[in-house]
Amino acid sequence: MIISATIYNIFESIILGYKYYIIFSFILFFVFTSDILIFNLSSRRYLPNVEVDLRVGSEKVRKYSKHNVFVSFLNKNNGVVSFHYYVYTSDTFKLTGDYENFLTLGPYERVEKSFVIEPTTIGNYVLGPVSIYTEDGMKLAIERLEVSKSVDLKVAPSLSETMAARSERLSNMLYYTGVHYNKKAGEGYDFLSLREYYPGDEIRYVAWSRFGRTRGDDLYVKQMEEERIIDVLFVVDYGIGMNHGHDGIRMFDTVISDVLKTSYKIRKNQDGVGFMISSSAFEYYIKPSRTARPVEDLEKVVSGIRPAGKFDFVNIVQDTKKKVKKSTLIMIISSFSSTDNIMRGLEDLKGYKAMFFVLNPYEFIVDGTENMTLRYTLFTRQYAISKAIASVIKSRGFRSDVCGRKDLYRKLVSAYIYAKMTNMGE
Incomplete structure (x- = not known):
């Protein structure tokens, strides 16, 4: 564009007779032309011959853990080449170090740079490629290339999240360890009540200390609490x-973190736990078990995927009914951003023990005072929508509650304790 303007000025000066301007325009034209020619014959020609390699120590990482990333550059030219570089990353990574810089490499010189990444969200993310670009001295032209391979990083939940529920400090602060509300009479070790003796009752359960207390010859037997899973x-x-x-x-990251912590609480109480991670894009079912295997499998699953597709409630209900018994306690966690056929799904779920946790999405937007009015308006409107969905679910006889970032874990554990107290797993 500048060259075109210069040529135009030269012709205009020739026609109008501005001899000094003609000289200046010629000088300016040759300066611009020389700059572009030198750029095309040196930096632009050398840039494709720069070899870049991006590597990490491990492609499986944990959230909040720091990992070194190395970027090596090799100049395969017989001349000097200068360029800028930048490593493309997701906004879920905190970066420190030389992830972008300016380099000058001599002929056949190799240089290695390093930086540190710290993932802040679980899921599967791409690190790279590396973009290198160079421009002429007058910044009239630029050459940009994307080189090196990309690296897939699988980010699993942090150790602090998965181990938090195991710590006695957290257990004692929130709830007593081991919630054994078992009010069903049966064979167990804990005393429940007394009842009159009937022919056929086992002698070992006779309460001899109560013999003859009322009528002189009456017998009573002890009823014991039966431990149920x-x-x-x-x-x-x-x-x-x-x-x-x-x-x-x-x-999704907060939900998985709270689900993991609740799962450890459930397993500590010797109950089984399983998972279904579902959308129209994928479905992962992990069968309930009292072992550590389901939790380990969940960590592997969520480190390899990210939310996608649509939450089809009706299909998920039908799939769930095929896989679990009616005695299974089902905890459904969703924002219900699509309410299509929700009534039909609730009808299909009748007869099953299900609890719903309706998420308010605007609990997860950034905190701050700069958008307080807008944030309050959005939060209030969305909370009203979430509350209405929860009310519809309650009207169909299911326990339902609106949850946010700060209270989901507490409500999950409270719901589990309520289920134990009311024998929902019977």
């Missing part, structure tokens, strides 16, 4: 609507 299945919405939030606070 329940299975809990977490059905987690992993549709695209679970991507609400940013800066390390994503809705």
Whole structure:
């Protein structure tokens, strides 16, 4: 564009007779032309011959753990080449170090740079490629290339999240360890009540200390609490609507973290736990078990995927009914961003023990005072919508509650304790 303007000025000066301007225009033309020619014959020609390699120590990482990334550059030219570089990354990574810089490499020189990444959200993310670009001295032209391979990083939940529920400090602060509300009479070790003796009752349960207390010859037997085990299945919405939030606070990440901590609480109480991660894009079912295997499998699953597709409630209900018993406690966690056929899904779920946790997406937007009015308006409107969905679910006879980032874990554990107290796993 500048060269075209210069040529135009030269012709205009020739026609109008401005001899000094003609000289200046010629000089300016040759300066611009020389700059472009030198750029095309040196930096632009050398740039494709720069070899770049991007590598990490491990492609499986944990959230909040720091990992070194190395970028090596090799100049395969017989001349000097200068360029800028930048490593493309997701906004879920905190970066420190030389992930972008300016380099000058001599002939056949190799240089290695390193930087540190710290993932803040679980899921599968791409690191790379590396972009290198160079421009002429007058910044009239630029050459940009994307080189090196990309690296897939699988980010699993952090150790602090998965181990938090195991710590006695957290257990004692929130709830007593071992919630054994078993009010059903049967064979057990804990005394429940007394009843009159009937022919056929086992002699070992006779309360001899009560013999003859009322009528002189009456017998009573002890009723014992029978230890019962329940299975809990977490059905987690992993549709695209679970991507609400940013800066390390994503809705799906918070949900998985709280589900993991609740799962450890359930396993500590010797109950079974399983998971269903579902959307129209994928479905992962992990059968309930009292072992550590389901939790380990969940960590592997969520480190390899990210929310996508649509949460089809009706299909998920039908799939769940095929896989679990009616005695299984089903905890459904979703924002219900799509309410299509929700009534039909609730009808199909009748006869099953299900609890619903309706997420308010605007609990996961950034905190701050700069958008308080807008944030309050959005939060209030969305809370009203979430409350209405929860009310519809309650009207169909299911326990339901609206949850946010700060109270989901507490409500999950409270719901589990309620299920134990009311023998929902019977």
